[in-house]
Amino acid sequence: MRLDYEDLIQEIKEITTVDGFVSACLEIKDSMYFYDRDLMLSAYSASLELLIVVALLSATLQGSKELLKVEAEIGTCIDDLLEELDGYHFPLDIQYVVDHFMQGAGLNSRQCIPVYIQMIKNYSCDGGMSKSIDALIDQSHGELLEDNQQWTDVEFNLAEVGNQMLQGASLRPIWLQVSHPRIRTILTSLQTLMNNCQVTPYFNFPLENIKVERQKRKKIGGNVVLELGIFRKFRQGGSGYTNLNVAMEKDEYDYFFEGLLTELRHVNVEPDSEVKALIEMIFRSYLVNPEIDPEFLIKLMMYCELWKVAEVSPIIIEILEVLPVDHILFHHFWNLLKSFDGKALPAIRSYIRSKQESPLMPYLGMILSAGKPGKRKWSLLKEMFENYEKQDENKVEIALSIAHFGGNEAITFLQTALAEANNGGVVYREGLRDALAYANGNHDLP
Incomplete structure (x- = not known):
C-alpha cells in the first residue's frame, strides 16, 4: 500500500522541475483577478514549502527511518530547481519571472529548507521546550555577534522556534520588524507556514507532542493517503497565505510595541519583567540590524528613561561602543545610560575592567562625573584613569571628568597625576594642568 507521503514527494518533484515551475506559476496567475508577479512567486514558494513540511511531518509520524528517506528525496529540491532554472534559456517574459524568483522567493525558500528539516527533527525528538521563542531569537542575534559565528547554530535556534510554533507558541510581530534580515526572512516564512497549516485540514493544528500525534494515527488504522487537492487549491484557488x-496573533506586549510611535498610553504603567526583557532583546537586535527605525528606538529609550529600566545598561554600552560619536542615536543612548545614574554603575564597572583602552572611556567618565557624587563613582573614575595607559586626549578627557567630579580627593589625585607625567607629551601635560585648574576653581572646562 502506498505510504501517505509518497504522493506529496511526487508532487514536490513535479513542481520543482522547469516545466513544473512554469505550470504552477501559470496556475497561480490564472487564479488571480489582478496579476502581481511578486505575489505569484510568493504563493508558489508558500505552497511548495507547505508540501515539503507536511511530507516531512507525515514521515516522522511513521518513524525516523521514513523521515530520513523523505529528507534524502526532497532535501535538495529547491537547490536543484534553482540550478536547473539558471541553466535554461527561456522566452523573455518567462525569463523575467525566473530572474525575480531566483533573486527573491526562491532564494528565501532555499534558506528555509534546512530550518524546516531540523524543525521536524526537533519535533520528533520531543525533548521539551527549554527556551521561549523570544529567548531563542535573542540568542540567534547574539550568536551573529560572535567572532566565530556559525550560521548552523542560528538555523538550529530558528528550527526550535518553528518546533514551538508547530505546537501552538506564537511569534511576536516585533521580530519581523527588528530582526537581522536573514533571520527575519526565515521567521516570516515560518509564520506563513503556520498560517497555511491552520487552514490545511489534514492535521489538527497546533500539533500535540509527537507521542500523542502518533497515537492518533494508530487509532485511524492503516495508512492515510493525503488528498493532494487540499494543497493544489493553494495554487489553483488563490487561497492560503504568503x-x-x-x-x-498579538498580545498586550505586541500592542504596546505596535503603538509605540503613535501613542503614549503606557506612560503610567509599571513595566513587568517580560517587557523589560523584550526591550533589552530589541536593543540587542540593533547590533545586528542597524536599519531599525531610529524613531522607534528613540521612543523605546524614552520609556526606558521614564521607567528607569537600568537592566538595559550593559547592552546600551555595547551599542555605544560600536556607534560613531556623530551618529544620530549615539547621544540618545548616552543620555539614557546617564539617566540611570548609580543604577548603571555595575554595567560601567564591568565594561571598564574588560575594555581598559576603549575610546568609549571618556564618555563613560562624563557619566560618572555627573549626577549625585558617591564613593563608588569616585572609585571607578580613579580606576578608569589608572588603567588607561595611553597618555592621549582620551586620558585627558577622563582627567577632566575627575575635575568635574570635584572635591579634595580629586585635586590631590590630579596633582599626583601631573607630577608623574614628566615623561608625557606636552599636550597631555597641558590637559592635566587644565583639569587641575578647573578642580581648583581657577579655570573653566575646555
Whole structure:
C-alpha cells in the first residue's frame, strides 16, 4: 500500500522541475483577478514549502527511518530547481519571472529548507521546550555577534522556534520588524507556514507532542493517503497565505510595541519583567540590524528613561561602543545610560575592567562625573584613569571628568597625576594642568 507521503514527494518533484515551475506559476496567475508577479512567486514558494513540511511531518509520524528517506528525496529540491532554472534559456517574459524568483522567493525558500528539516527533527525528538521563542531569537542575534559565528547554530535556534510554533507558541510581530534580515526572512516564512497549516485540514493544528500525534494515527488504522487537492487549491484557488500577507496573533506586549510611535498610553504603567526583557532583546537586535527605525528606538529609550529600566545598561554600552560619536542615536543612548545614574554603575564597572583602552572611556567618565557624587563613582573614575595607559586626549578627557567630579580627593589625585607625567607629551601635560585648574576653581572646562 502506498505510504501517505509518497504522493506529496511526487508532487514536490513535479513542481520543482522547469516545466513544473512554469505550470504552477501559470496556475497561480490564472487564479488571480489582478496579476502581481511578486505575489505569484510568493504563493508558489508558500505552497511548495507547505508540501515539503507536511511530507516531512507525515514521515516522522511513521518513524525516523521514513523521515530520513523523505529528507534524502526532497532535501535538495529547491537547490536543484534553482540550478536547473539558471541553466535554461527561456522566452523573455518567462525569463523575467525566473530572474525575480531566483533573486527573491526562491532564494528565501532555499534558506528555509534546512530550518524546516531540523524543525521536524526537533519535533520528533520531543525533548521539551527549554527556551521561549523570544529567548531563542535573542540568542540567534547574539550568536551573529560572535567572532566565530556559525550560521548552523542560528538555523538550529530558528528550527526550535518553528518546533514551538508547530505546537501552538506564537511569534511576536516585533521580530519581523527588528530582526537581522536573514533571520527575519526565515521567521516570516515560518509564520506563513503556520498560517497555511491552520487552514490545511489534514492535521489538527497546533500539533500535540509527537507521542500523542502518533497515537492518533494508530487509532485511524492503516495508512492515510493525503488528498493532494487540499494543497493544489493553494495554487489553483488563490487561497492560503504568503510572505506578502502575514497574519499574526498579538498580545498586550505586541500592542504596546505596535503603538509605540503613535501613542503614549503606557506612560503610567509599571513595566513587568517580560517587557523589560523584550526591550533589552530589541536593543540587542540593533547590533545586528542597524536599519531599525531610529524613531522607534528613540521612543523605546524614552520609556526606558521614564521607567528607569537600568537592566538595559550593559547592552546600551555595547551599542555605544560600536556607534560613531556623530551618529544620530549615539547621544540618545548616552543620555539614557546617564539617566540611570548609580543604577548603571555595575554595567560601567564591568565594561571598564574588560575594555581598559576603549575610546568609549571618556564618555563613560562624563557619566560618572555627573549626577549625585558617591564613593563608588569616585572609585571607578580613579580606576578608569589608572588603567588607561595611553597618555592621549582620551586620558585627558577622563582627567577632566575627575575635575568635574570635584572635591579634595580629586585635586590631590590630579596633582599626583601631573607630577608623574614628566615623561608625557606636552599636550597631555597641558590637559592635566587644565583639569587641575578647573578642580581648583581657577579655570573653566575646555
